[in-house]
Amino acid sequence: MATPQLDVLVVGAGPTGLSAALLLGRAGVRTHVVARHPGTSRHPKAHVVNARTMELFRQWGLSGEVGEAALPPERGLGMGWMTRMAGRELGRIMIEDDPAALEAMLTHSSEILRSCPQDVLEPHLLQAAEAHPGVTVEFATEVLSTEQDASGVTTRARSVRDGAERTFRSTYVIAADGSHSTIRRGLGIPTPRLQAAGHMIGVHFTADLAACRQDRPFLLWWIVNPDTQGVFITLDGHHRWVYLFGYDPSLHAAQDFTPERCAEIVRQAVGTPDVAVDVLGVFPWRMETAIAERFREGRVFLAGDAAHRFPPTGGFGMNTGIQDAHNLAWKLVHVWKGTAGEALLDTYETERRPVAMANAEQSVANAERMAPTGALLADPSSLLEVENEQSPEGAALRAQISAAIPAQREQAFFTGQTFGFVYDSAAIVADGTSAPESTVSVYRPTACPGARAPHLWLRTATDELVALHDAIADRFTVLTGPQGQAWENAAAEAGRRCGLDVGVLRIGPGTAWRDETGQWQELYEVGPSGCVLVRPDGHIAMRCSTDPGDALGVLTRALSKVLAQEKSPVAVG
Template sequence: MGDPGRGGARGAAAEDTLAVGVGTSLTGEEFHRESAPIAEDAPQSPTYAYICAQDKFEVVLRSLAESLPGTDIRFGVRMESLAQDDSGVTATMSTGEVVRASYCIAADGARSGIRAELGIGVEGPPVLGHMISIMFDADFVHLLKDRMCALYFLRSAIPCAVEAVDNKRRWMIQTGYDPAEGGSEADFTPEFCVEVVRAAVGIPDLPVELVGVMPWLQQAVTATSFRSGRVFLAGDAAHVSTPQGGFGMNCGIQDVHNLVWKLARVLRGTAGAALLDTYESERHPIGARTVHESLMNALITFRMMEGELSLKEAIEQQASRRSSEGLVLGFHYDSAAVLDDGTPAPTPDDPYRSYVPIARPGHRAPHVWLTRDGAEVSTLDLIGPGFTLLTPKGSGWRDAAAGLDVEVFEISADIPSALTSPTWAKEYGLTPTGAVLIRPDGHVAWRTAAAEADPAALRDALGKLLARS
C-alpha cells in the first residue's frame, strides 16, 4: 500500500496529538490530559501514527484500490451464499450474479456470517458490553483550548468515551446499556442521544446535530481457526479486539498484508500451495495476543468507570500502557516461510511496551535512515511487492541474485552518490559479505551474516520459503 502518511491518510488525519483526557466532562473542572511522548517512538519508523477517522480512511483505501489494475469494487451488493470445492469457491450475490474464484478472504466483520457458516468458533470471555456509538456535530472545540485530545474517558452522569473525529465539529461518543437491568438499544432515542452528548460535553443547552447511532458488542475473542479449505478469515472475522489501544484495524491490515502476497505467488504458480498454510501459523498467535492485550486495556477503563480505580490511578495505568510498540512492531513469525539463522530472539523486559529493532528472520525489517545524493531514504522504503535483498556494496550478492525474482539494493558505508549508511549493516547484523532477504510484507525471511555470495544458497532459500517441491 505504500506509506499512507504521504498525502493519503496523513492528509485526511485529524489535527493535534495522540493525547488522552480523563474527567467528569469535556469542560468540567476535574480534567486531566496525558500527551503521548511522540519523540520516544518516532525513531522506530520513517513516519508516525496519525488519528484518521475510518470513514475518511476508507475513502483513501478505495481510491488506491480503484487505481490498481484488475480491481472490481462493488457497493450495495451482498454475498448471499458461499460454497467451496477442491478447485475453488463459488459465491452467489444479492444481484443474482454467481462469482467463481480460486480463494476467498472473509473480512466480513465481528459477526462474520462466513465464519459461522464454516463452523469456526471463537475463544474468549463472554460479551463485555452492549455498546452504542453516537456520531454528532457540535460547535464547542473553542472551549477545549489546552484540553485537545484524540480520546476522552468521562465519568459524567452517563459514563462514556468521546473520540475526536476531526477535532473540529465532528465527534463520536461510545456508551453502553445493560440488558440485565432492562436496558436496550431502543432507549437511545434521538432525544436521549442529545442528552448523552450534552452531559459529556458539560453544556446543558448545546446545539447538537446527530449524524448516526449504531449499536455494537464489545468483545475480546479470537477465531479457533483462520482458515477452512480455500477460505481465509481476516480482520474482525478472525479476531475481535476491544477499542482500547486502537489495535483492531492495524491487526487486520497485518493479516491481509501477510496473506495476499502468498496468495499472489500461489496463483501465479511461483509458490507451492503449502505456502498458504503459513498464514494460520503466523497470524493466529499474533491475533490472539493482540486481543488479550486490548482486553487488559479495557479492564482499566471498566474499573475506572465502576469507581474501583480513582481518576489518578486509571490515568497512571493507562499512561503506562500507551506505549505499545512491543506489541505492534515487535512481534515475529515462526513458520516454514521463515528460515531460522540460529540467532536468539530478543527478550525485552516488557514485550508489550518495548520494541527491539532486529533483522533476525521472522521479525519486521528495522527502519534505518539511509542517504542518497543528500536525501533521506528509509530501509523500509526499499521494500517492494516482491522479495528484496539488502546487502553491503561490493559483497557479490547482486551477481548471485541474477536471474532470480529478487530486487537487490547495495548499501555503501561512505559513497555519497549511492545508498549510504555507516551503521545499517551493523544494525542488520551483517558483515561486509552478508545479505538479508525481506518478504513483501516487510518481515525478514532469510539472513546470512557473513557467508560468501552463493547463487545456489539464495536459490535454495527461495525454494524453501516459497514451498516449491
C-alpha cells in the same frame, strides 16, 4: 447468472477487504469485491492508524492523502480523564511528557501514528483499489453461501436492492465480512469469546465544543460521572465527534437510544445543558474479544473482524485487519503466479493468528486496567460522589481515579506492540538466534528471521533520502554490505531459478545506498559481506552474517523454502 472466472473474490469492503483488493490489483490479480452495505462506511467506527499501517499506506502511495485527511497531530497529543468535558480534570497522559518514548516513535519508522476515521479512510482505499484495471467493487450485494471443490469456490450472492441472485466463481475467497461473518458461520469455524461482551453505543455528532478544548489537546476524553461514563473522540479537532458509552441490555434495548436521547446523553457528558448537538448517526455494537480457531478453510481465508475482534482500548482492530491483508496478499500472488506452492498459504494463519492473539490480550489488559478510572462500563452508583467538592468521599474517589490514570500509559505508548512481533513459520529460515523481546511500549529492533526489517533512512547515489521499506516495496530483496558482491551476483540467478525478480540493496560506503545513521551492520548484526533476505511484506526471511562461500546455493534454497517450492525451484528462461 454466473460471472466470469475470478482469481479472488473478496467479501467485505471495509479497510481489510479494500486493502486486500488494492494489493492484489497491484499484482494484476483479477479481484472482485462484494459488500452488503450500499457504500463505504457512514460511521467513523475505527480511527487509529498506527505507524506500521502508515508505512504500508506510504508504499501504496496513500500516506500523504491519509495524513492530510487525518486529525492534525497537534490536536491529538494524548488523553484526559474528567468528570465532564467542561468539568474537573482528574488526570492526563500526554505524549509530549515522555520525550524518550516520543523520540522512539520518530526513530523506528518513516511514519507516525495518525487518527483518521474509518468513514474518511475507506473512500481513499476504494479509489486506490479501483484504480487497478483488474479490480471491481460491487456494493449492496450480500453473500448467501460458499461451496468449495478441487478447482475453486462457488459463491451465491443476492442484490440487496432487488433480490436478484447471482453466482461468483473464483479460485480463492477472502472473507473480510466483519464480526458477524456469513462465510465464517457457513464454514462452521468456532470463534470462542475470550472476554464477556459489553454493550456499547457510538454517537456520531457535530457540536461546537471549543470552550471545552482550551488547553486540552486530547484525542480521547474519558468521562467519569454518575450520569454517563464513556469517551469522546475528536475526529477533526473542531466540530466532529464520537461519544462511546455502555448500556445494560437488561434495562434498555439498543433501539431505545434514539438520536434525541443520545443528544441529551452527549450534553450530560459535556456538562453544558444548552450546547447544540447535531446527531449524525447512532451505532450500537458489542465490545468483546474473540478469535477464530482457524483463519483458513481450504480456499477461503478469514481476515479482519471476521477472524478476530478486540475491545477498542488500544486501537488494534483495523490495523490488525489491514496487516492481515498485507500478509495474505503477497502469498496469494505468488501461488497465483505459480512461483510458490499451496503450502505457503498455510503460513497466513501460522503467522497472523498469534499476532491477533497478542493484540487481543493487550486490548483486554487495557480495558481491565481502565476499571479503576470509572470511565468504561462502570457501575454508576460507585461514582455518586465524584463531583461533590465538599465531601471527603468525593475527594477520596477523585484521588483514587487520579492514581489509576498512570497505569493507562500503554494505551498511548505501544511502539513495541506495533513493530515488535516476530513471525515463526515455514516461510522463515531460522538462523539459530532469538529475537530480543519487545514490550508493549518499548520496541527492540532486530533483524532476527521473522521480524520486521528495522527501519533505516538510506541516501541514494542521486542524494535522495529513501526509507528502507519503500526501497523494498513488494518484492523479495537482498540487503548486503559493501563487500557483498557475491550476494548481488547470486540474487539475479537465484531469482531466475525461482521465477522471481529479486531486488538488491548494497548498503554502505562506496555503494549506491548509504546508511544515513551508520547503524546498518550493527542493527542487522551482519558483517560487510553478510546478507539479509527480506520478504515482500518487509519481514526478514533469512540472515547470513558473512559470505558463506556458496551465496547462490544459500539464497536459492532460502527462496525455495520460503515459497514452499516442494521439489525444486521453478525453472524459467
